[in-house]
Amino acid sequence: MNGIKIALCLLILASWVSPVEAAQVIHFQLPQLVHHSNFIVHGQIQDIRTMRSNDAPGRIQRVVSVATKEVLKSDTQHSQAKTLSFVMAGGRMGRFRQFVPGLPAIQVGDKVVLFLHRRTLDGALILTGMAQGHYSLTLQPSGFMTARSDRQGIHLISRAADGHLSPAPASARVDEHPLHSFLASIRKEVGISQ
Incomplete structure (x- = not known):
């Protein structure tokens, strides 16, 4: 009988826990990503x-160091930097x-x-548009690299010219391009000659 009471209490407690909500973020296309990024x-x-x-102090963050192969845009003298660090909220410390x-x-x-882009609070670099600012590179079976931004966990919204907000199209959830053409498009937006 005690087992049933405990199970019932756990079920009631579980129903009170709200699910993790997705972050709401304005959807950026490549020109906006480039424009809003310092690096x-x-x-x-x-x-x-x-x-x-x-x-x-109650929050955890990660400081991520990146060995740079190419700096495509820079707001400082760090255009030739071999490493760059940025901050991401969240992470694991011990049992937390x-x-x-x-x-x-x-x-x-x-x-x-x-x-x-630089965080206003302290100037630390953070991802532009949360996961929209992160493209992972993958070698495909055909031998070419792709750049893919997986935006799961983000509720992307679009802003119309009149300021009205609406959900971004479902196609915006994943953005994938051949790496060579993606880098060329970034260089074009930044104004770097190839």
């Missing part, structure tokens, strides 16, 4: 350090884990193209 880099994740946030919907899963060794 655009093609490189490889070199290191991920997890630490407590300085501005919110914080998950932030809308941010991509990353790991050391990932090859990436990143769109980064």
Whole structure:
């Protein structure tokens, strides 16, 4: 009988827990990603350090270091930087884990193209448009690389010219391109000669 009471209590408690909501983010197409980014880099994740946030001690953040293969856009003298670091909210410290919907899963060794902008609060670099600013690079069986941004966990919204907001098309959930043409499109938007 006690087992039934415990199971019933757990069921009631579980029904009170609200599901994790997706982050609502304005949908950026490539011109907007380029415009809103201070840095655009093609490189490889070199290191991920997890630490407590300085501005919110109860929060966890990750400092991600990227070995740059190419800096496509830079707002400072760091255009020739060999490494670049940016901050992502969430992570795991000991037995504690914080998950932030809308941010991509990353790991050391990932090859990436990143769109980064400076956070107003402290100038730290963060992903532009959350997962929209992260493209993972994958070698396809045919031998060419693709750049893919998986935007699951984000509720993308579009802003009309009159300011009205509406859901972005379902096709915006995943953005995938051959790497060579994707980099060429970024260079064109930035104004870098090839």
